[in-house]
Amino acid sequence: MASTEELQSIYQFAVQLGKDAGQLLLQSVKSRYGSTDTKPSHSQEFVEKDNAVDLVTKVDEEVEAFIKHRVSIEYPSHQFIGEETYSKGASRNYLIDERPTWCVDPLDGTVNMIHIFPMFCVSIAFIVDHKPAIGVVYAPFVDQMFSACKGRGAWMNETQQLPLVRNPIPPMPASAPKGCIFSFEWGKDRRDSPDGNMQRKVESLVNMAAEIGSRGGKGGMVHGVRSLGSATMDLAYCAMGAFDIWWEGGCWEWDVAAGICILQEAGGLVTTANPPDDPLKAPIEPAKLGSRLYLAIRPAGPSSDESARQGQERTVREVWRRVRTLDYSRPGG
Amino acid sequence: MASTEELQSIYQFAVQLGKDAGQLLLQSVKSRYGSTDTKPSHSQEFVEKDNAVDLVTKVDEEVEAFIKHRVSIEYPSHQFIGEETYSKGASRNYLIDERPTWCVDPLDGTVNMIHIFPMFCVSIAFIVDHKPAIGVVYAPFVDQMFSACKGRGAWMNETQQLPLVRNPIPPMPASAPKGCIFSFEWGKDRRDSPDGNMQRKVESLVNMAAEIGSRGGKGGMVHGVRSLGSATMDLAYCAMGAFDIWWEGGCWEWDVAAGICILQEAGGLVTTANPPDDPLKAPIEPAKLGSRLYLAIRPAGPSSDESARQGQERTVREVWRRVRTLDYSRPGG
Known part of the structure; x- marks a missing residue:
């Protein structure tokens, strides 16, 4: 499996599934608005942001169940890995094998949805032989759909x-990185030790941002630094060409599988966040799904001096020589 | 001036002006897409991102001229201050006085528009007696309109x-700040000196982000840190309630005037970014337009222990005790 016709049919199914799941997320957000009447109505539950956490967790689980159910009816032979079911399972291993597998994050940007900041989305990937063949990312608040199917390119709003x-x-x-928009996330690991991930990220970021000539030659003077709170949206905006570089550790396969498919079909490159021993000469391998460490470069065209790939690889090395190694492993091993 | 009826009429004019100006920005972005044909057409100019800088600068100037022209026809007696005209003028003083004045940023988030990251917008404020009475912020790529008129509340998409x-x-x-989304921008000042604005910001940010108990009691463990690259959008998302805290130095009055109006009409608070000598007891004054230093807190409701204002002021003090003084003055003095 799968023939081109089968894949096209699965793609159409996945896009519709993304739209439907996104509408569920949006309905949940809108249910919290309350009426425009400024007086609380008696029937309305008092929803603090703290309570919103529980509400959003519940929607997260419901949307995953909705997606899983739809997939199981349409494609009963396919495997399914979702954030919610994985988190409740006993294993923390990388569970994807060569079989056709759906890898789903019903809600990426959970903190954003809790606060109703628009950068939240559903992320649906269909993976064959460990490679994402279909990716669908839909951000319902801003009505942005990003999708890709192997060999058919990547698309915004279809x-x-x-x-x-x-x-x-x-x-x-x-x-590069001068002239680039550099995207990264602060993440949940906020230990303030010199060797904790937060301080490693901060040192890396300051290198990327500082003026040229500073920091022992590491100052990168990027055009801008952006943090959206969603790895999936970061990857989608790389595919769009808006973000030139995304560097991150700690994501899981469901956070990135769909985004990686979209980015690669758009012509982008994804490798590991952690610099190898020889960042200037080490081969640049594709990122492993499940590695939790990603460095993405936007789609590029050739210049008069370089092929597209050469320009992307040069950018990878310029990032690698400015960033520190991040310490994220799988909890299980 | 201005009667309630007059103000309402000016408000309707400003909202339409924002929509029209936003469409000009969007048209400019779309003109850069190129056709979906993968082969360059002979008639199409080769547009690198470097060239995009010039293109966007040109659009910025054209949109300001468009807005200024429309205002001058409709309200010939009003004053007008725009980013582009100001930048080309001889003075760097704060030029707004008590007269009715339009304060306009034709394009906030210039770097975003250059890279076609959706967080760019037009920002139109109408100011009377130094106070923004009308604010219109329109982000055309995501079709989000934020608007407010003194005494009439703040609105999304009207x-x-x-x-x-x-x-x-x-x-x-x-x-707070635990549980809050904290928004800030890296800005253009990237000098890597311990007392430069970049290092002052980084130290402040790490305080806000680090786990509780760390950094001599300054660790704030915010729920998330966000950087969008647009002060105006930051303020709009505070008004929405999505961002709890926005802290920034270096903005100009046209970056914030409309956003401040929208935030205040929504019930938010804006004061200075720089902590006073006694952050725990100093009075919390409204931010001065032209001060270039802003700390915004989202609209809040009362709790069982505090009024809305008390909760906002408590949050201001918790930010002040974690952030360093920023060094931004007006170039002219």
Whole structure:
């Protein structure tokens, strides 16, 4: 499996599933607005942000069950891995094998949805032979759908091919990371030890942001630093061409599987966040799903001096020489 | 001036002006997509991201001229201050006086628009007696309109009152900044000196983000840190209730005037970013337009222990005791 026709049919199913799941997320958010009447109605539950955490957790589980049910009816032979079911399971191993597998995050950007910041989405990937063949990311609050099917390109709202600027696609800047938008997330690991992930990230970020010539030659003077609170949206905006570089540790396969498919179909590159011993010469391998460490580079065109891939690899090495190794492993091993 | 009827009429004019200006920004972005044909057409200009800088600068100027022209026809007696005209003028002083004045940023989030990251917008404020009486912020890529008119509340897309969760409006978290989304921008000042703004910001941020108990009691364990690259959008998302705290230095009056109006009409608080000598007891004054230093707190409801204002002021003091003084002055003095 799967023939081109089968894959196309699964793709159409996945896009519709993403839309339907996204509407469930949006309905849940809207149910919290309350009426525009400024007086609390007697029937309305008092919902603090603390209570919103429970509410959103419940929706998260419901939307995963909804997606899993729909998949099980349409494709009963396929495997299914979702964030919620995984978290409740006994194993923390990487559970995806070569069989056709759905890998789903019913809600990426959970903190954003709790606070109703628009950068939350549903993320649905269909994986064959460990490779994401279909990716669907839908952010219902801003009504942005990102989707891709192996060999068919990546699309925004099903009509606009990604990256958006594509005639031609701009090369990576000659002095990258200067000129680049650098995206990263602060994450949940906030231990304040010099060797904790937070301080490693901060040191890496300051290197990327500081003026050229500073920090022993590591100052990267990126054009901008962005943090959205959603790994999936970060990857989608890389595929769009909006973010040039995304660097992150700690994500799980359901956070990134769909986004990686979309980014790769758009022409982007995904490798590991952690610099190898020889960042200037080590081979640049595709990121492993399940590795929890990712460095993504946007789709690029060739310049007069370099192929697209050469420009992307040069950018990878320029990031690697400025960032520290992050310490994220799988809890189970 | 201005009577309630006059103000309402000016408000309707400003909202339409925001929509029209936003469409000009969006048209400019879409003109860069190129066709979905993968081969460059002969007639199409080669647009690198470097060239996009010039293109966006040109659009910025054109949109300001468009807004200024429309205002001058409709309200010839009003003053006008826009980013582009100000930047080209001789003075760097704060030029707004008590007269009715339009204060306009034709494009906030310039770097975002260059890279086509959706967080860019037009920002239009109408100011009377130094106080923003009307604010219109429109982000055309995500089709989000935020608007407010003094005494009439703040609105998203003209139909949904802000903050979104309002029946009742949630109080500030009891352990704020824990539980809060903290928004800030890295800015353009990237000097890597211990006393430069970048290092002052980094130290402040790490205090806000680090686990409780760390950093000599300053660890704030915020729920999330976000950076969008647009002060105006940050303020709009505070008004929405999505961001609990926004802390920033370096903005100009056209970056914030409309956003401050929207936030205040939604029930938010805006004061200075820089902590006073006695952060725990100093009076909490409204931010001065033109001060370039802002700390915004989202609209809040009362809790069983505190009024809404008390909760906001407590949050201001908890931020002040964790952040360093920023060094931004007006170039002119």
